[in-house]
Amino acid sequence: MKIIVKHVVKNIVEKKLRSAIVLLTILLSTLVLFVGLSLNSIINNTYSTMLQGSYGEANLIVNKVTDDGNPFYESSELVLEGVNAERLDMIEASGKITLQGDQKTVSLYGMDTDAAKEMNVIDLLTGEVKWENGSVLISQRTATNYDFEIGDRLNVSQGDHTYEFIIKGISKPEGLFNSEMGDILLITQPEKINEFYGTSNMVASTLLKVPSGDMDSTITSLRENNDSFTIQRTNEADIILRDEQTFQMVMMLSIIIIVLISAYVIASLTKLIVTERMPVMGTFRSVGANKGMMNRVLFLEFFVYGVLGSVLGIIFAVFLLPFAADVFNEYKEYGVETVVEYNLVYLGVSLLFGMFFPAFISFFRIVKANNKPLKEVLFDTAFTKELRSKWSVFLGVLLLAMAFVLHYLNxxxxxxxxxxxxxxxxxxxxxxxxxxxxxxxxxxRFFLKRSAAGELSLGIKNIAGNKIVANNVSMIMVVFLLLIMVGIASAGIDQYVSNSLTKDFDVAVSLSENDETIIDEIRKIDGVSDSYVQYISLGQSTNKGIESTFAVYGVDDFNKIDDFYDGITYIELDDNNLSNLENAIILDEYYMDKYGISMGDTVEIQPVDVSYKPLESTEPITMVVSGVMDSKGINSSRDVALIPMAVYEESFAGIFQELGLKLDEGYHAEDVKERIADTFVNHKLEVITFEEMLGSQKATIDTLIDGITVIIGLGMIVGILGISNNLIVSFNQRKKEYAILYSVCMSKGQIIKMIFLEMLITLFAVIVIGFFGGLAINILLTSLLHAIGMVTEFNFTFGLFGMLCLVVAILLSVSTLSLVRKVFKLNIMKELRYE
Amino acid sequence: MNKDMGRDLEMENIIRTEKLCKSFKVGTNDVPILEDVEIAIKTGEFVSIMGPSGSGKSTLLYLLGGIDEPTSGRVFLQEKDINRMKDKEKSVLRRKSMGFVFQFYNLVQNLTVEENIMLPVTMDKKKPADYKVQLDEILEIVGLSERRKYTPRELSGGQQQRVAIARALILSPALILADEPIGNLDSKTGTEIMELFYRINKEKGITIVQVTHSEEAAAYGNRLIRMKDGKVLEPVIM
Structure with missing residues (x-):
């Protein structure tokens, strides 16, 4: 046994190239699995840390209801009687600053720095937090970007006034400075901000830190005592429409694909390695080793590969994870640090996969191979003819049919x-x-039957009848189609953002409930030609036993929303119902088709909050379907419902309000945006132009696609390693065949010609099968992408197909060229003899 | 001088060697396999080469066929020095002027019986359809007409060797080189194969050179060359 184990270890060391390829494949698949699994939670952690970080340890935020148009209040107006809470009062303003020749927007926050420090809203690096008149804190990021030091002076203008500040401290770019995002944020004393507004002792919001166990009772108590204030949890205060689920699903899809590629490559490698090992194993068996022992020895060899590869993979993954996570951190440029945590469960799963998968896959092959007659094993006379089993064909056709049936049933x-x-x-x-x-x-063969070239004829026959060649083509095909799949999905998502999103507004203003009173004033801003306020909430409905969530839009006038938003197109309307019914609803065509809903049907909608929990004291509302629309221009998931405003106001929580503005010709969105921000400086408005929104969505998608591309790139490397290994090992397996052909009829030049022709025919097969396979994938992929909320058109991308064909062509050419030298150096005598 | 010898002298040499040497490098040492071998085989002869393992008989056969290259010396096939030929010319020679038969048959596993037999025709840029008559005749001779669509795996060892012989015959070569053609077969099948060689030699006049360990197989030939330690012993006329 010791001799046999020694043989195994020697084998791994001596077969350097093969061992390197196997180890690299296992290493990469373990690495990708661990990084892929970890990324999702890292990105979510980074995002929530960033959001939560803006409020430090505060868990409640209080604002004044602005029915009177005044958002400010005195600190004493907020009644905290009987509430166990630490508080931080804040007042904000904005202004302009000219730095290095560029005019930048400045957000100024006035607050008590001791309380802010206590609540981890700021974290001072240098300087002090004791206020003197005009002293400010800046972030380390701003200090670095503009080369600021303690004692430097800043001039901030607002309207006709200019205010001078002196930098007294530099804070880490954390806490409130997390929200700096490209602008400049200054923290100063509240009195200075009050000076901006001509007020004294006023605040605009209060952060509260209450014990987490007392949250519900505290909120209730605060609401009872403070009618004129809104109280929100800080984790609900900022709703950024970030589709975490889509991200997670696309990421999982990529991981599954990489794991499949790795699995297929490893499976294929084990097949070739076992075949190569058989004669030696036969020798051991011929001197008395039994089949069981041989099975265990080969199993051990693959396990050793697995252990080495996966341990190396995990080491590299642990090292690479922070860099990979950084690629996905779309807030990195704003200084948001990536929060990297090493999840032991993911680490264990990846390690176990890398360790056991090669051994698991090889086990069946080993048992099968060792069951062959000893003579066949010993002399390596394994049959290389590819058998077209009728059962395989039958099963293949059946599974193909089932794939499409499942698709149409889904x-x-x-x-x-x-x-x-x-x-x-x-x-x-x-x-x-x-x-x-x-x-x-x-x-x-039919078309080339007149050709007298024997090499061509033999090459064509080999493609059909040679197991090793067929194995190569299969591996190339599987990797090729998996990459096509990811390519179609990525291109579809990209195309949606670039082409499908309709320009429905020039400038959009996100409003909180407190800002509703200024809607009319914003509409009167110079250059605004048309406007529409979107009121959006969430609802859940169960149809055909399946629960689905959608965005519910409260609509005053169904025609007006259609006129304003090009992204919404009505397909069919029941005007009578829409005019007369209080509970009329317009649903998306895709949603209706999906659940078999027709005009006139009723659907029940449960209002839910952002956590998809039913809103307190609400019951499902029965709505009558009175219209069909196509909403792909405003929402990729197309899960949109329009309902009358009366129903909306009665039952739904206003989760998101947005004022869309269209501009007269000659007005620039950027200018109008600036004007709104300047005019309503005492309101915390988020104003964005369509280009910015598109850019931001595109940036998010680009980050996602970049990340997927990195993972797919790694998958491609695994695939290429597998294919190259297959081609190299297949040469070793076919050496005897070449020697026979040389000895009876062919020159080495003819053998090389034959190999090149096989390469060309393989490429032809890849192009033909890849094309039809790609079309099939394009159809079947629709269900998967719809399932992850991408209800948009996905087209077969000829560009990607061409690129992949080119990659395969290069790969095959390089591999084939590497064989030329080998053919010329082939020791014919050695291959022909059995001694 | 007997009558046979007199006829031999009248016949041309189909193949001959001049001071043929072959050695292998083991470490820094040259290990000689063949030393100054000089043989001449005439058209129509059936020559058997015998000798103990390691005597160099198979090496000599592969050198005669141009599959291996000598360290020094020359091989003349029909008075042409085959080691001066380019690889392409040698391959033409191997498919048109000679046929090889190996101990382990060396058939291409994924091709059928007739595809294996027609390999030299295909590689000579000839149309297989033009060789249908020859193929039928050869299949008849080797007794495999009924199994022309079989693959090697579906045939017995003897049948596979017949396919190898048929492949060697398809382009009517002047010479067949056989390396222990019955070494892997039972005695009955071995006898059948040797009788087939005998018939081919007698009826078609094809020169046959075989390497064998078997005295019985050697007896089918009309000349025996004995080898030992890389050298040819005195030729024996049967």
């Missing part, structure tokens, strides 16, 4: 069915590969 875009359908397609392609290759070979 009306409700169930993700499990969608994944299963794609999986069936891949298995069917692998099963049908010999038959497809035979078909291509048959057609080529």
């Amino acid at each position: 009306r409700y875009a169930d993700i499990v069915l969608a994944v299963l359908s794609l999986l069936l397609l891949f298995v069917s392609i692998v099963l049908l590969m010999p038959t497809l290759l035979y078909g291509i070979s048959y057609i080529l």
Whole structure:
């Protein structure tokens, strides 16, 4: 046994190239799995840390209800009687500053710095927090960007006034400075901000830190004592429409694909390694080792590969994770640090996958191979003819049919069915590969029957009948199609953002409930030609036993929203119902098709909050479907419902209000945005132009696509390693075949010509099968992408297809070129003899 | 001088060697396999080469076939020095002027019987359809007409060797080189194969050179060359 184990270890060391490829494949798949699994929680942690960080340890935020148009209040107006809370009063203003020749927007916050420090809203690096008149804190980021030091002076202008500040302290770019995001944020004493407004002792918001166990009772108590204030949890205060689920699903899809590529590559490698090992194993068996012992020895070899590869993979992954996470941190440029945590469960899962998967896959092959007659094992006379088993063909066709049947049955875009359908397609392609290759070979033979080139004729036959060649084509095909799949999805998402999002506004103003009184004033701003206020909340509905969530828009006038938003197109309307029914609803065509809802049907909608929990004291509302629309221009998921404003106001919580503005010709969105921000400086408005919104969405998608591209790039490396290894090992397996051909009829030049022709035919097969496979994937992928909320058109991307064909062509050419030298150096005598 | 010898002298040499040497490098040492081998084989002969393992007989056969290259010396096939030929010319020679038969048959596993047999035709840029008659005749000779669509794996060892012989015959070569053609077969099948060689030699006049360990197999030939330690012993006329 010791001798055998020594043989195994020697084998791993001596077969350097093969061992390196196997180890690298396991290393990369373990690495990608761990990084991929970890990324999602890291990104969510980073995002929530950033959001939460803006409020430090405060968990409640209080604002005044501005029915009177005045957002300010005196600190004493907020009654905190009987509430166990630390408080931090704040007042904000904005102004302009000219730095290095550029005019920048400045946000100024007035607050008590001791309280702010206590609540971790600021974290001073240098300087002091004791206020003198005109002293400010800046962030380390601003200090670095503009080369500021303690004692430097800043001039901030607002309207006709200019205020001078002296930098007294520099804070870490954390806490409130997290929200600096490209602008400049200054913290000063509240009196100075009051000076901006001509007020004294006024504040605009109060942060409260209450014990987490007392949150509900504190909120109730605060609401009872403070009618004129709104009280919100800080984690609900900022709702940024960030589709975490979509991100998570796309990420999972990428991981699954990489794992599938790795699995297929490892499976294919084990097949070749076991075949290569068999004669030696036969020798051991011929001197008395039993099959069980041989099985265990080979199993051990793959386990050793797995342990080495996965441990190395985890080491690299731990090192690389912060860098990979940084790629996905879209707030990095604003100084938001990526919060990297190493999840032991993910680490364990990845390690176990890397360790056991090669051994697991190889086990069945080893047992199968060792069951062969000893003579066949000993002399390596394994049959290399590719058998087109009728069962494989039958099963392949059946699975292919099932894949499409599942797709058409999957009306409700169930993700499990969608994944299963794609999986069936891949298995069917692998099963049908010999038959497809035979078909291509048959057609080529038919058209080239007049050709007298023997090399060509033999090359075509080899594509159809040679197991090793078929194995190579299968591996290339699977990797090729998996990459096509990701490519189609990425291109579709990108195309949605670039082309499908309709320009429905020039400038949009996000409003809090407190700001509703200024809507009319904003509408009167010079240059605004048209406007519309969107009131959006969330609802849940159960149709055909499936629960779905959608965005509910409260609408005053159904025609006006259609006129204003090009992204909404009515397909069919029941004007009578819409005019007369209080509970009329317009649903998206996709949503209705999906759940078999028709005009006139009723649907029940439960109002929910941002955590998808039913709103307190609300019951599901019965609505009558009175219109069908296409809303893809405003929402990729198309889960949008329009309901009358009366119902909305009665039952739904105003989660999001946005004022969309269209401008007269000749007005620039940027100028109008500036004007709104300047005019309503005492309101905390978020004003964004369409270009900025598009840019921001595109940046998010680009970050996502960049990340996926990195992962797919790694997958491609795994695939290329597998394919190269397959081609190299297949040369070793075919050496004897080449020697025979040389000895009886071919020159080495003819053998090389034959190998090149095989390469060309392989490429042809990849192009043909890849094209049809790609079209099939394009159809089946729709369900999966719909399931993850991407209800948009996904087209077969010829550009990507061409690029992948080129990659395969280069890969095959390089591999084939590397064989030329090997053919010329081939020791014919050694291959022909068995001694 | 007997009558046979007199006829031999009248015949041309189909293949001959001049001071043929072959050695392998083991570490820094040159290990000689063949030393100054000089043999001449005439058209129509059936020559058997015998000798103990390691005597260099298979190496000599592969050198005669141009599959291996000598360290020094020359091999003349029909008075052409094959080691001066380019690889392409040698391959033409191997498919048109000679046929090889190996101990382990060396058939291409993924091709059928007739595809294996027609390999030299295909590689010679000839149309297989033009060789249908020859193929049928050869299949008839080797007794595999019914199994022309089989793959090697579906055939017995003897049948595979017949396919190898048929492949060697398809372009009507002047010479067949056989390396222990019955070494992997049972005695009955071995006898059948040797009788087939005998018939081919007698009826088609094809020169056969075989390497064998078997005295019985050697007896089918009309000349025996004995080798020992890389050298040819005195030729024996049967």
